[in-house]
Amino acid sequence: MIFIKERTKPIYLLKLEAALRRVPDTHPNKQKILKEYLKQQSGYRGEKTVDYYLSLLPKEQTILLPNLRLKNNNNFHFQMDTLVLTPRFFLIIESKNSAGELIYDTETNELVRRKGTEIEIFSDPVLQVERQKLQLIELLQSFNIPPAPLLTLAVLTNSSVTLKMKSDQMKVPGNLIRAEALPNKLTEIHYSNKKEYIAYQDLKRLGRILIKRDQPYNPNVLEKFNVKKEELICGIHCPSCFNFNMRKSRQGHWKCETCSLISKEAFRFSINDYLLLVNNVIKNSEFRRFLNIKARRSAVRLLSNYKKTGNKKATTYHLTYYKS
Structure with a gap:
């Protein structure tokens, strides 16, 4: 087979x-x-x-x-x-x-x-x-x-x-x-x-x-279940236990305060959520809001591996699905 x-x-x-x-x-x-x-x-x-x-x-x-x-x-x-x-x-x-x-x-x-x-x-x-x-x-x-x-x-x-x-x-x-x-x-x-x-x-x-010719069923889930984007929980979720208790360390990784998982790529799974539920493009301000990140420079660094178009505040990042 x-x-x-x-x-x-x-x-x-x-x-x-x-x-x-x-x-x-x-x-x-x-x-x-x-x-x-x-x-x-x-x-x-x-x-x-x-x-x-x-x-x-x-x-x-x-x-x-x-x-x-x-x-x-x-x-x-x-x-x-x-x-x-x-x-x-x-x-x-x-x-x-x-x-x-x-x-x-x-x-x-x-x-x-x-x-x-x-x-x-x-x-x-x-x-x-x-x-x-x-x-x-x-x-x-x-x-x-x-x-x-x-x-x-x-x-x-x-x-x-x-x-x-x-x-x-x-x-x-x-x-x-x-x-x-x-x-x-x-x-x-x-x-x-x-x-x-x-x-x-x-x-x-x-x-x-x-x-x-394959066309997978791909509806807008938020529209299907009448959920507004603003109603979604923001933050970086743990890829293991899925709680929103990830905290950034000085060493550059995230640690889950619930299950103690340590991950450098945890933010990518939350970007996946945005891609699946909201849009496949995102701006820095929206990225910071959705992932609860305060510093603009930190967001720029995390988004550096994604293709971007536009300049300064008009910069738009094109998201791709991350697989571990």
């Missing part, structure tokens, strides 16, 4: 994490942000579980494309958790990381989750992945890609989930499986599809085309 697009934490999830750090607990929409974060984080963990089982398979001429969000021929977006490309077949995998008891109704196309006294209704994952299939087929036809069998799987990734059918007359669809069954299922699919429809070089070219 070859990942030509690595699965990384989605930008939307990174933005929700930053919002949880920066939006005060007293904000009326803080719980909505937390609920959305837990939902997105659960989905991401489920997708990583699928990656683990896929990694156990032989490394043949197979390409994996995680988290593809594409525009269909009608200019609407559709997203696939994992797309598997092989010369013999293409496969879309939809991951569901729900825990508790799932009751599946194939007549109403509903998936009902019971967890304690909590009841939640989800859309049919099989129907969902079939819709993705139809949209991908149309898109591939516009690329003049040789037709290969396009298969689908809906994968339950949470080990603690139980699945029941609404009635005894209903059967579990053959493409709805648990994550631990994925290697055997893929081996079965591989040996039942022996004809090769597309050369491996063309397969890689297709993968690169799809990556170029």
